Amino acid sequence: MKKFTILLLLLASAAGCFNTEHERDVGDIPFDPATDDPGFELCGPESSVKQYYVRGSSHTPAGYEGEKRALEKIFLEKYDYPVSEGEDGYITIRFVVNCRGKSGRFRVEQMGFDYQPKAFSPALVQQLLDITRSLDGWIPVSRNGKTYDYYQYLTFKLRNGQIEKILP
Amino acid sequence: MKKYALLCLFGLLCLPLYAPPNCEVYKTDEACYASCQEAMKAIRYRQGSRQSQQHFDKSIELCPDFAYSYMEKAVPFLKRGEFIQWKKLIDKAVELEPAEYLGYRGWCRLQFLRDYEGAIQDIERLKELVNYDIGFCQTGDYHLDIALALCYKELGQTDKTRGLFEEYLQKDEAYIGLYDFYHLGVLEYETGEYRKAIAHLTRQVRENDYLGETYYFLALTHKALDDKEAYVSNLKKARAYYEAGKFRADTYTETVDKIYLQDIVDELEDAGLEGF
Numbered sequence: 327m328k329k330f331t332i333l334l335l336l337l338a339s340a341a342g343c344f345n346t347e348h349e350r351d352v353g354d355i356p357f358d359p360a361t362d363d364p365g366f367e368l369c370g371p372e373s374s375v376k377q378y379y380v381r382g383s384s385h386t387p388a389g390y391e392g393e394k395r396a397l398e399k400i401f402l403e404k405y406d407y408p409v410s411e412g413e414d415g416y417i418t419i420r421f422v423v424n425c426r427g428k429s430g431r432f433r434v435e436q437m438g439f440d441y442q443p444k445a446f447s448p449a450l451v452q453q454l455l456d457i458t459r460s461l462d463g464w465i466p467v468s469r470n471g472k473t474y475d476y477y478q479y480l481t482f483k484l485r486n487g488q489i490e491k492i493l494p
Numbered sequence: 495m496k497k498y499a500l501l502c503l504f505g506l507l508c509l510p511l512y513a514p515p516n517c518e519v520y521k522t523d524e525a526c527y528a529s530c531q532e533a534m535k536a537i538r539y540r541q542g543s544r545q546s547q548q549h550f551d552k553s554i555e556l557c558p559d560f561a562y563s564y565m566e567k568a569v570p571f572l573k574r575g576e577f578i579q580w581k582k583l584i585d586k587a588v589e590l591e592p593a594e595y596l597g598y599r600g601w602c603r604l605q606f607l608r609d610y611e612g613a614i615q616d617i618e619r620l621k622e623l624v625n626y627d628i629g630f631c632q633t634g635d636y637h638l639d640i641a642l643a644l645c646y647k648e649l650g651q652t653d654k655t656r657g658l659f660e661e662y663l664q665k666d667e668a669y670i671g672l673y674d675f676y677h678l679g680v681l682e683y684e685t686g687e688y689r690k691a692i693a694h695l696t697r698q699v700r701e702n703d704y705l706g707e708t709y710y711f712l713a714l715t716h717k718a719l720d721d722k723e724a725y726v727s728n729l730k731k732a733r734a735y736y737e738a739g740k741f742r743a744d745t746y747t748e749t750v751d752k753i754y755l756q757d758i759v760d761e762l763e764d765a766g767l768e769g770f
Contacts, residue, residue, distance in 0.1 A: 349544065350544060351540075351542050351543050351544055351547075351570075352542035352543075352547060352570035352571055352574055352576065353542065353570065353571075353573075353574030353575070353576060377573065377574065379573060379745050379746050381745060387745075392756060393754045393755060393756065394748060394752075394754055395754045395756040395757065396756070416577065416607065418575045418576075418577065420574070420575050420576075435575070435576065435577065435578060437577060437578050439609070439612075441577065441578060441581035442578070443578055477574065479574065479575030481575060481577075481606075481607070483607070483608055490608075491608050493606065493607065493608065493747055493748065494606065494746055494747035494748060
């Protein structure tokens with residue numbers, strides 16, 4: 327038992343020495359049972375999730391039905407947050423869109439105009455998150471007629487709590 | 495030919511942003527030579543992959559002043575929306591080699607975040623720092639002087655924008671970008687200089703007749719001048735071009751002065767030409 331405990335301690339110590347920063351590719355969003363909808367499923371393996379910007383001779387890039395204007399219209403209609411001094415910067419919501427155009431695994435990054443982490447009002451963040459979750463016009467990346475899972479993000483440039491620009 | 499062009503585009507997207515450095519120049523510095531070799535290993539892997547990032551880490555560990563590795567390691571964070579991490583890394587590259595990376599960082603701030611003030615700071619600083627041509631933005635679409643002009647345009651500083659455009663375009667050695675006259679035309683339309691707008695947009699058609707957007711703004715300009723016939727014909731042409739796939743489509747982000755099909759359709763409806 328003592329030997330087993332020492333072995334466990336050694337293993338734990340060795341694990342701590344590994345660089346955990348690069349266990350995955352940059353931007354990967356693994357399923358987190360604490361926050362993610364278990365009903366959201368990928369069509370293919372985790373390792374095959376593409377990026378929204380993937381291009382190639384037979385790839386059709388990802389998009390949104392009605393292009394960017396349709397997406398902007400939804401935020402214009404649904405986003406309703408009062409003008410609030412200090413609510414300035416960027417909120418980026420990263421997520422996965424599966425091959426059927428359904429989205430899940432949402433992650434939020436908040437930063438000021440100085441590119442430093444920042445905490446916006448939770449109510450403001452929640453609104454953006456709820457609207458993003460409700461978007462149902464995603465057009466998956468496709469290749470030779472077959473659609474694929476892909477990573478997408480939306481960045482909101484905010485000034486005084488108001489959306490100044492939606493990117494990309 | 496189309497296939498070849500697409501293949502090239504695909505290749506460009508998979509390759510690192512900058513040409514790899516020539517490691518031989520570091521031969522006298524053992525650590526930095528090894529660092530450079532690690533960076534070469536990194537770019538053999540898919541950009542942003544675990545293996546690629548690990549090699550960049552090793553490269554940085556071996557030679558903490560090797561700017562190229564910070565810059566390349568930063569790229570996938572930028573493209574995938576992790577901007578805090580991107581900024582930390584690209585700042586380090588700029589700190590080590592400002593002349594090399596200021597213009598690039600400035601362009602990225604414009605392209606990915608519409609951080610006009612930040613982009614202006616970077617490009618202006620580069621102009622002060624070097625006495626040679628500051629070159630083009632990463633996508634090759636604009637000279638950095640034009641990118642600077644676009645930042646001022648978006649901040650509503652029209653005189654400054656106009657001045658920068660004119661200064662650049664009047665140079666003998668100026669390389670006319672694919673979209674320069676489009677933006678200048680849009681600027682003149684937005685400021686009510688309709689005759690100038692028509693001249694610039696017409697020049698844009700001569701330089702690069704591949705954008706429905708140009709015809710959309712030509713239509714709006716003719717509308718402002720009460721030329722109904724030219725308004726309608728240009729609007730119809732804008733739609734035909736757009737639907738034929740002739741419009742601006744950046745791989746990563748929305749470009750400045752971007753127009754979508756819905757804008758053209760809305761205008762057609764206003765003109766009483768629904769369903770055209």
